[in-house]
Amino acid sequence: MLEKALTGSKRYYGWMAALLAVISVGFVCYLWQFRFGLGITGMSRDVSWGFYIAQFTFLVGVAASAVMVVLPYYLHDYKAFGRITILGEFLAVASVTMCILFIFVDLGQPIRVMNVLLHPTPNSILFWDMIVLNGYLLLNIVISWKVLEAERNNVAPPKWLKPFIYISIPWAVSIHTVTAYLYCGLPGRGFWLTAILAPRFLSSAFAAGPALLILLCMIVRKFTKFDPGKEQIQSLAKVVAYAITVNVFFFLCEVFVVFYSKIPDHMDHLIYLFVGLHGHGVLVPWMWASMILMVVSIILLVNPVTRKNETVLVAACITVFVSTWIDKGLGMISGGFVPNPLHHVNEYVPTVPEILISIAVWAIGFLVLTVLYKIGVTVKEEIAGLA
Amino acid sequence: MKSSRRKFLKIAGVSALGLGAKPVLDVLAASGEHEETSKPEIMKGKDALIAKRWAMVVDTRKIESEEDLKPMIEACHKIHNVPEFENKNHEIKWIWLEEFKHEFPTQEHEFVDERVKHLPFLTLCNHCQNPACVRVCPTKATFKREDGIVLMDFHRCIGCRFCMAACPYGSRSFNFRDPRPFIKETNPEFPTRTKGVVEKCNFCAERLAVGRMPACVEASNGVLTFGDLDDPESEVRKLLKANYAIRRKPALGAGPSVFYII
Ligand code: SF4
Numbered sequence: 001m002l003e004k005a006l007t008g009s010k011r012y013y014g015w016m017a018a019l020l021a022v023i024s025v026g027f028v029c030y031l032w033q034f035r036f037g038l039g040i041t042g043m044s045r046d047v048s049w050g051f052y053i054a055q056f057t058f059l060v061g062v063a064a065s066a067v068m069v070v071l072p073y074y075l076h077d078y079k080a081f082g083r084i085t086i087l088g089e090f091l092a093v094a095s096v097t098m099c100i101l102f103i104f105v106d107l108g109q110p111i112r113v114m115n116v117l118l119h120p121t122p123n124s125i126l127f128w129d130m131i132v133l134n135g136y137l138l139l140n141i142v143i144s145w146k147v148l149e150a151e152r153n154n155v156a157p158p159k160w161l162k163p164f165i166y167i168s169i170p171w172a173v174s175i176h177t178v179t180a181y182l183y184c185g186l187p188g189r190g191f192w193l194t195a196i197l198a199p200r201f202l203s204s205a206f207a208a209g210p211a212l213l214i215l216l217c218m219i220v221r222k223f224t225k226f227d228p229g230k231e232q233i234q235s236l237a238k239v240v241a242y243a244i245t246v247n248v249f250f251f252l253c254e255v256f257v258v259f260y261s262k263i264p265d266h267m268d269h270l271i272y273l274f275v276g277l278h279g280h281g282v283l284v285p286w287m288w289a290s291m292i293l294m295v296v297s298i299i300l301l302v303n304p305v306t307r308k309n310e311t312v313l314v315a316a317c318i319t320v321f322v323s324t325w326i327d328k329g330l331g332m333i334s335g336g337f338v339p340n341p342l343h344h345v346n347e348y349v350p351t352v353p354e355i356l357i358s359i360a361v362w363a364i365g366f367l368v369l370t371v372l373y374k375i376g377v378t379v380k381e382e383i384a385g386l387a
Numbered sequence: 388m389k390s391s392r393r394k395f396l397k398i399a400g401v402s403a404l405g406l407g408a409k410p411v412l413d414v415l416a417a418s419g420e421h422e423e424t425s426k427p428e429i430m431k432g433k434d435a436l437i438a439k440r441w442a443m444v445v446d447t448r449k450i451e452s453e454e455d456l457k458p459m460i461e462a463c464h465k466i467h468n469v470p471e472f473e474n475k476n477h478e479i480k481w482i483w484l485e486e487f488k489h490e491f492p493t494q495e496h497e498f499v500d501e502r503v504k505h506l507p508f509l510t511l512c513n514h515c516q517n518p519a520c521v522r523v524c525p526t527k528a529t530f531k532r533e534d535g536i537v538l539m540d541f542h543r544c545i546g547c548r549f550c551m552a553a554c555p556y557g558s559r560s561f562n563f564r565d566p567r568p569f570i571k572e573t574n575p576e577f578p579t580r581t582k583g584v585v586e587k588c589n590f591c592a593e594r595l596a597v598g599r600m601p602a603c604v605e606a607s608n609g610v611l612t613f614g615d616l617d618d619p620e621s622e623v624r625k626l627l628k629a630n631y632a633i634r635r636k637p638a639l640g641a642g643p644s645v646f647y648i649i
Binding site for chain 1: 477485492524527543556561589636
């Protein structure tokens with residue numbers, strides 16, 4: 001089926017060329033980083049993880065959210081989602097690819113990455129993260145490919161695939177749980193030291209991922225002859241509505257515990273993010289924007305009148321995506337490092353090359369996604385006799 | 388070879404490269420008469436200082452000003468090839484000074500007496516009993532030796548910086564760029580580092596291995612005392628018995644091996 005990615009319209013080639021251009025700019029920046037070291041980024045002794053790890057964290061969530069289409073279809077036999085499981089799984093494949101790349105570009109000694117396998121260390125959560133992420137990637141590649149192939153040949157998917165599909169459901173939850181454990185088990189970081197971190201990660205993931213999927217469905221409908229379906233989009237919208245609501249609720253739980261207990265180590269980070277600390281607060285407007293957008297999106301999505309209006313729905317999905325991205329892709333990681341364990345406030349701002357490298361990784365993700373969607377949609381068009 | 392080098396690191400205490408390895412390394416080759424010991428055995432150097440759990444006591448009563456502490460910092464950074472950067476983001480430090488409110492943020496209050504409030508505190512790796520950095524490292528590049536010293540294998544570190552996020556004392560630095568051009572005077576007895584790896588204080592493991600006290604202790608004029616926490620007769624134990632001493636962030640349970648007599 002791969003050959004279907006090789007032929008396409010002018011627009012398809014143009015889009016791919018644009019992505020490749022963005023990727024090559026980032027690649028040059030990466031070569032510079034490779035030679036000079038991570039000193040070309042805005043990271044420091046105090047904020048030792050920055051934009052890369054934040055993107056990684058956000059994207060693990062997007063990857064995990066494929067379970068929101070897989071679970072209703074395979075466990076509850078919700079037939080409508082059968083049409084779009086493939087889109088969810090392909091999105092997961094592209095997202096995990098980006099996750100792995102973001103970890104890679106963040107390493108100080110990338111050529112030694114195999115040391116993680118040569119000296120396996122089960123007490124390190126990073127070791128487990130490597131296992132669950134690669135496992136999830138493999139599961140989704142195999143499942144999506146086999147299901148699509150069966151669909152094309154008009155036969156049922158092979159029986160041996162079923163157990164893998166069932167495993168992929170808890171596995172999706174595991175990737176974001178383990179990713180949260182990277183942070184929430186660290187003794188000196190009050191911002192992350194909370195049992196609700198993994199649930200918070202999951203709730204924001206199940207909002208951001210399906211919101212993106214809705215937008216992708218709309219794009220597919222606009223530019224191809226395959227229609228993912230109105231019902232499917234509306235069902236996804238309900239998932240987004242309640243996930244984003246739960247996400248805000250979890251956040252408020254966190255706020256209550258932190259500010260009612262008044263433990264400074266836990267308060268300082270939230271104060272830094274939302275009002276600024278000792279005159280430092282680059283993220284303050286961003287964090288408030290994120291909160292306001294989340295509330296707006298809840299209003300738009302829970303209310304059936306606005307949710308059912310597809311123009312409003314698009315706006316709401318963009319709102320959800322942007323607000324959860326700010327929350328995780330900007331605030332979550334550097335917020336945990338400011339103030340530092342000695343209560344010094346040293347802020348972090350990404351540099352231009354750092355941002356270009358990040359954009360390039362996103363572009364690689366979209367390249368993978370475009371190729372996979374192209375294949376998937378062409379097959380679907382053929383089945384429907386549209387192509 | 389690789390594993391024997393590692394074992395050597397652990398036991399003899401030269402933290403990298405095995406510089407000066409030969410005098411303290413006595414490998415019983417697995418040949419002929421030593422058939423039952425197929426693995427090479429490593430003996431400690433004959434002058435090596437050994438302990439069950441190394442610890443340091445800082446007697447802050449003997450400190451008047453920063454000037455009393457600077458020689459210790461200089462001695463350490465000089466022999467360990469610690470570079471000096473102008474860009475604060477790239478900063479590397481093994482041992483440095485902090486005010487009370489930063490050194491002991493959970494013990495700080497507005498009525499701390501004037502002396503303590505303005506006293507510079509020596510800050511370094513605590514060589515914890517339960518080191519979070521060791522727990523999180525995905526490659527065992529940072530590890531705890533039998534004598535309690537937490538060490539780094541600069542050749543194994545992949546630079547993921549998980550250990551920096553895990554350390555509750557901010558003791559670790561990362562080589563954001565090649566440090567070599569920024570070392571004032573390279574000490575050939577100790578390895579320089581490459582870009583992309585983490586480093587920190589090593590309790591002068593390489594000096595203990597040849598019978599010498601840590602450089603900062605030697606330069607401290609009696610402010611610092613170094614010894615075996617497991618030995619009731621050691622100098623550190625005597626000091627701790629006679630004086631009330633505190634540790635940083637005790638509530639975290641990391642079990643620091645650096646004590647401060649206030
Ligand atoms: S930066 Fe190096 S020492 Fe630290 S956790 Fe990663 S591999 Fe281990």
